[in-house]
Amino acid sequence: MPVVNRIADYADEMKTWRRHLHQIPELALDLPKTAAFVAERLREFGVDELHEGIATSGMVAIINGQGNDAGDGPTIGLRADMDALPIPEETGVDYVSGHAGNMHACGHDGHTTMLLGAAKYLAETRNFKGRVALIFQPAEEAIGGARIMVEEGIMERFNIGEVYALHNAPGLPVGAFATTPGPLMAAVDTFHINIQGVGGHGAMPHETRDPVMAACGMAQAIQTIVSRNHYALDDLVVSVTQIHTGTVDNVIPDTAYINGTVRTFDPRVQEMVMRRMKEIVAGQAASYGVEAELDYEVGYPATINDASKTGFAASVAGEVAGPENVEAEAGREMGAEDFSYMLQARPGAYLFLGQGDSAGLHHPKYDFNDEIAPIGASFFARLVERAQPAVNASNDG
Structure with missing residues (x-):
């Protein structure tokens, strides 16, 4: 089953929505222009309920299916993220970001557009039972x-x-889907290490307690957690990504700062990393005669797909894109995603949708491929219709 015909008719309209959203990128919870635009479209479509102001600028729209006056049947949740990134845009497109320093470098403008396309179709056709949120x-x-x-x-x-x-996927062929049952993306943690030494003249290091050398020692030791403290077949990434210290060539500074990321799937591995990092920081601080404080921030948990829901979602993707364009056992990756919290609360699935060759995610030259918006919208719509089929339902779109 290809792209839904009715949604294909929306393609130009969806492109207009997406490019408008691209021009008004907003960050984190504060998305007043984005939320207002989405809410206006949803009201135009005639959704049955619109609940705004959730998590500051989030919202949930309810569309009732056939025979659902009293909430008959289950409710399926479909999620799109709306926020942008604090990255100056370098795409050169004529719909470039109008908010200097911010851009939609991860395609959330496209994700929002795909869900809006599905919303318009589902509100118009109501070719399902139950409800969709x-x-x-x-x-x-x-x-x-x-x-x-x-x-x-x-x-x-x-x-x-x-x-x-x-989520759109640069590098995956246009319109192809990829997912996997079980763990799909990693948990992500962040660590900060602040080192306090005693600075002094670079020509008289014996009078100092050098935080630069302590930082180098800690960074090297932290990298051995992966190579020497965990089983090689358990996925783990520990990366030191920042070291900041010093200002001039002939002064040993008082302080140094180390920052990095940890990616895991297994809570036991995560606990081991936390323990070893505390031991390394304390031990290295003692050996270099400095003081050091570790701030370990536990972030998003692993994104874990429900096996049966993933199989179902992959079959729907196959109807839209063709079975040959769906990789249902794609394996897992070390990126992270806060949809993990929703999958902890309810069973479901997260899938990638190929957008072809483009700049990578979070790159200043990235731009969402409008060609895939009707494909994603069709996937969402068909998923609802397949999961909650109405009596005498038509599937010709």
């Missing part, structure tokens, strides 16, 4: 808007039984 979420890139929406009770409030989401 359209979740428009802020702050995926920071803070964890999905966590906040879950904590504010959207799953219980709207009786959501299962949840699904899509």
Whole structure:
């Protein structure tokens, strides 16, 4: 089953929505222009309920299916993230960001557009039973808007039984889908190490307690956690990504700062990393005669797909894109995603949708491929119709 014919008719309109959203990128929870635009479209489509102000600027729109006056049948949640990134844009497109220093470098403008396309179709056709809850979420890139929406009770409030989401994938062929049952993306933690030494003249190091050497020692020792402290077949990444210290060539500074990221799937591996990092920081500080403080921030948990829901979602993707264009056992990766919080609360699946050759995610030259918006919208729409088929349902789009 290809792209839904009716949604294909929206292609130019969806492109207009997406490019408007691209020009108004907003960050974290504070998305007033984005949220207002989405809410205006949803009201135009005639959704049955629109609940705004969730997680500050998030919203949930409800569309009732056939015979659903009293909430008959289950509620399926479909989620799109809306926030942008603090990256200056270098695409050169004529719809470039109008908010200097911010851009949609991860395609959330496209994700929002795909869910809006599905919303318009589902509100118009109602070719399903039960209900669909359209979740428009802020702050995926920071803070964890999905966590906040879950904590504010959207799953219980709207009786959501299962949840699904899509993310565009540069490098994957246009319109192809990829996912995997079980663990799909890693948990992400961040560590900060502040080192306090005693600075002095670079020509008289014996009078100092050098934080630069301590930072180098800590960074090297931290990297041995992967190579010497864990089983090689357990996925783990520990990366030191920043070391900041000093200002001039002939002065040993007083302080140094180390920052980095940890990616895991297994909580036991995560606990081991936390333990070893504390031991390394304390031990290295003692050996170099400095003081050091570790701040270890536990971030988004691993994104874990429900096996049966993933199989179902992959079959729907196959109807839209053709089975030959769906990789249902694609394996896992070390990126992270706050949709993990929604998958902890309810079973569901997260899938990648190929957007072809383009700049990578979070790159200043990235731009969402408008060609895939009707494909993603069709996936969302067909998923609802397949999961909750109406009596005498038509599938010709």
